[in-house]
Amino acid sequence: MRQSGPALAVKRSIDLVLAGSALVILSPVMTLIALAILATMGRPVLFAQPRPGRGGRIFTMFKFRTMRPSSRGTADVATDGMRITRVGRFLRATSLDELPELFNVFQGSMSLVGPRPLLVAYLDRYSPEQRRRHDVLPGITGWAQINGRNATTWEDRFRHDVWYVDHWSPLLDLRILLRTVAPVLARRGISREGHATMPEFGVPSPTPEHRD
Numbered sequence: 001m002r003q004s005g006p007a008l009a010v011k012r013s014i015d016l017v018l019a020g021s022a023l024v025i026l027s028p029v030m031t032l033i034a035l036a037i038l039a040t041m042g043r044p045v046l047f048a049q050p051r052p053g054r055g056g057r058i059f060t061m062f063k064f065r066t067m068r069p070s071s072r073g074t075a076d077v078a079t080d081g082m083r084i085t086r087v088g089r090f091l092r093a094t095s096l097d098e099l100p101e102l103f104n105v106f107q108g109s110m111s112l113v114g115p116r117p118l119l120v121a122y123l124d125r126y127s128p129e130q131r132r133r134h135d136v137l138p139g140i141t142g143w144a145q146i147n148g149r150n151a152t153t154w155e156d157r158f159r160h161d162v163w164y165v166d167h168w169s170p171l172l173d174l175r176i177l178l179r180t181v182a183p184v185l186a187r188r189g190i191s192r193e194g195h196a197t198m199p200e201f202g203v204p205s206p207t208p209e210h211r212d
Contacts, residue, residue, distance in 0.1 A: 003136045003168060010170055011137075019105040031101055032062055033091065040087045041068060046100055051117035054137045059109035061101035061117055066091050095184045102141045113173040114139025115161035118201070125202035126158075128202050133161035136168060141180040143172075150181060154201045 003011060023030075034045045044065060051061040066088025084092070091097040110117065117138035126133075144152070144160035149151040152160075164172070 007170075010102050011111060011173065012108070014170065014173070015105050018112055019102045023102050023106065026099060029096070033096060033099070036087050037065055040085055041065060043148055049099075050120055051138070052120055052123055052134060053109050053117060054134060056123055056131075056134050059091055059117075059119060061110070064091055064097040066097050098140055105140065109137075111137040111139045113142055113205070115142050115144065115164065122201050123210075128157040129162060132165055133158060135165050141176060143176060146176055146179045146183060 006128045030150045037045045047063045047065045048060050050058050066085065067083040068085060069083075088097070101110060105112055106170075115133040121130075142161065143164040145155045148156060148159050
């Protein structure tokens with residue numbers, strides 16, 4: 001089923017209702033997280049970064065900040081792990097750093113379910129098949145996230161993303177949302193072994209890490 005016309009309207013309606021409700025219900029939690037970040041890292045509270053969305057169009061994705069600024073102005077493999085604070089490590093382990101993406105869902109640049117929005121630099125590195133992941137809205141969670149998350153390979157991750165594009169339906173979105181709960185609670189697939197998250201796609205190690 002293509003994400004267009006009535007089908008896309010159904011998906012958008014579900015996103016608005018669930019994301020809007022979650023923002024209201026979780027606002028006390030988000031306030032406490034913001035205060036904890038201010039107390040341990042200072043400003044800014046949010047991590048904002050351009051990411052490619054549907055059709056490769058660039059939007060600004062928001063997360064709670066988890067790392068101190070790099071002293072050299074750039075992040076690399078040696079410093080990424082050290083820059084993550086105790087609060088930041090907890091936020092990543094529990095996926096609470098993802099909560100500000102609900103604002104992206106509410107404004108329409110993301111969906112609750114879809115391929116994760118990756119780095120803009122990756123756009124020129126995809127094969128034609130991998131690039132099909134941008135045929136749909138990016139999501140907070142997705143088929144790849146319930147099938148290995150960051151612990152899998154880039155090739156498997158993109159294969160799962162394209163499978164989602166080809167098999168999408170509102171029922172599949174519901175299935176993914178329900179299956180997201182267990183990996184988050186169990187803290188599975190947070191990172192690839194030896195990395196804070198995953199190695200950068202398309203560049204031999206050692207490299208700066210991908211910040212999902």
